[in-house]
Amino acid sequence: MNDRLHGHYLSRSSAADLCAHYEAGATLFSSPGHTLLASGKRSILAPQSGAALAGAAASLLRTARRDGEALPVMIGAVPFLADAPAHLFIPEHVMMATGPASLPAANPQAPPPRARFPRTIESIPPQDRYQRAVARAVERIRTGQLDKVVLSRSLTLETEIDVAGLLARLGARNAHGYTFAIDLAPDADGRRTLIGASPELLLSRHGARVRCHPLAGSIPRSFDAHEDQRRAQDLLQSEKDLHEHALVADMVADSLRPYCHSVAVPAVPSLIATPTMWHLGSEVTAQLNEPGMSSLALAMALHPTPAVCGHPAALARSFINEVEGFDRGFFAGLVGWMDANGDGEWAVTLRCAEVGAHSATLYAGAGIVAGSDPELEFLETSGKLRTMLRAMGLEAVLEEAA
Numbered sequence: 580m581n582d583r584l585h586g587h588y589l590s591r592s593s594a595a596d597l598c599a600h601y602e603a604g605a606t607l608f609s610s611p612g613h614t615l616l617a618s619g620k621r622s623i624l625a626p627q628s629g630a631a632l633a634g635a636a637a638s639l640l641r642t643a644r645r646d647g648e649a650l651p652v653m654i655g656a657v658p659f660l661a662d663a664p665a666h667l668f669i670p671e672h673v674m675m676a677t678g679p680a681s682l683p684a685a686n687p688q689a690p691p692p693r694a695r696f697p698r699t700i701e702s703i704p705p706q707d708r709y710q711r712a713v714a715r716a717v718e719r720i721r722t723g724q725l726d727k728v729v730l731s732r733s734l735t736l737e738t739e740i741d742v743a744g745l746l747a748r749l750g751a752r753n754a755h756g757y758t759f760a761i762d763l764a765p766d767a768d769g770r771r772t773l774i775g776a777s778p779e780l781l782l783s784r785h786g787a788r789v790r791c792h793p794l795a796g797s798i799p800r801s802f803d804a805h806e807d808q809r810r811a812q813d814l815l816q817s818e819k820d821l822h823e824h825a826l827v828a829d830m831v832a833d834s835l836r837p838y839c840h841s842v843a844v845p846a847v848p849s850l851i852a853t854p855t856m857w858h859l860g861s862e863v864t865a866q867l868n869e870p871g872m873s874s875l876a877l878a879m880a881l882h883p884t885p886a887v888c889g890h891p892a893a894l895a896r897s898f899i900n901e902v903e904g905f906d907r908g909f910f911a912g913l914v915g916w917m918d919a920n921g922d923g924e925w926a927v928t929l930r931c932a933e934v935g936a937h938s939a940t941l942y943a944g945a946g947i948v949a950g951s952d953p954e955l956e957f958l959e960t961s962g963k964l965r966t967m968l969r970a971m972g973l974e975a976v977l978e979e980a981a
């Protein structure tokens with residue numbers, strides 16, 4: 580972020596202060612580098628197709644600047660599907676601090692909150708249908724019709740969620756990731772919040788410096804330290820996971836090349852740990868050719884990567900549409916912010932839920948390649964759902980949902 584932003588527009592709070600001041604209706608985005616707390620909506624971007632989104636966002640930021648806003652920032656979420664409406668806005672007030680929004684007072688080892696068990700749990704698709712869809716995907720991949728597809732599932736819980744408490748716990752447990760709570764347009768039932776803790780940076784741009792950190796290839800963690808290490812080492816050597824990962828890292832690098840030079844991809848991926856999962860990750864760096872290409876424009880050029888859709892993308896998207904059985908909405912899209920210079924950070928919208936007044940819908944997916952095992956892929960999605968369920972104090976929901 581532009582250093583001038585520290586000067587006037589944004590106050591000098593600590594990231595922990597900002598997280599502590601979050602209340603339902605505000606918007607917070609936190610990365611390892613920056614935390615932004617926004618309130619009010621000065622202007623909301625009108626619905627746009629994916630191709631027109633970045634241009635319209637830049638133009639709204641220019642208008643805000645012309646109207647006297649010294650350093651406007653746009654924040655919000657873009658859905659998985661290019662033709663579904665994004666929710667991006669310029670807030671009335673933004674406070675920004677350096678560093679992630681982990682609350683020192685919130686101990687990651689502390690017992691989870693005592694939550695009331697949901698009145699109903701709806702799993703779409705249920706386990707048997709999810710596993711059949713994986714088996715069908717594997718067959719298509721083996722016959723050469725697809726290389727990879729990401730199949731996901733959703734879990735809708737009828738329950739009331741304390742969004743501020745949930746955000747504080749997510750921030751405390753995922754300080755290395757991207758924690759967010761985006762106030763969405765309310766529906767007939769009231770306020771809706773997109774909340775989560777994603778481990779995956781789609782793209783950041785600061786001046787000419789561009790960074791992406793694609794993840795793909797995963798295994799759930801174990802409470803047993805020895806077993807946990809064994810799983811991590813297996814993942815690093817798994818041919819299936821290395822192939823699944825390479826499809827994403829190569830595609831990210833190829834998508835940057837028309838706009839960037841010095842695109843660097845590590846020769847081998849490294850291990851990335853979240854409290855519930857091990858992942859393979861590659862930090863891709865590049866230098867931007869055209870200063871006019873904003874972080875959102877670049878992010879949209881990458882989206883959807885094979886970490887959330889598949890390869891080839893159009894075929895994977897139509898297979899997802901055929902078999903998943905629910906609307907992904909903002910899940911597997913992007914979430915983040917951008918300033919009027921085009922600098923910004925966009926994370927992949929993962930390990931998240933859309934929370935309404937009386938229900939929450941959680942999402943998780945897994946990348947399917949030729950070597951995928953349907954039951955292991957289902958267990959992988961359960962591991963990913965644990966990020967949200969553990970912070971909600973509702974891990975027991977997984978047994979019920981299976």
Ligand SMILES: C=C(O[C@H]1C=CC=C(C(=O)O)[C@@H]1O)C(=O)O
Nearest residue numbers: 794795796797886943944945946
């Ligand atoms: C689709 C998800 O994860 C993606 C990101 C990291 C690893 C993934 C995997 O190994 O399948 C997925 O591609 C999710 O968390 O719901």
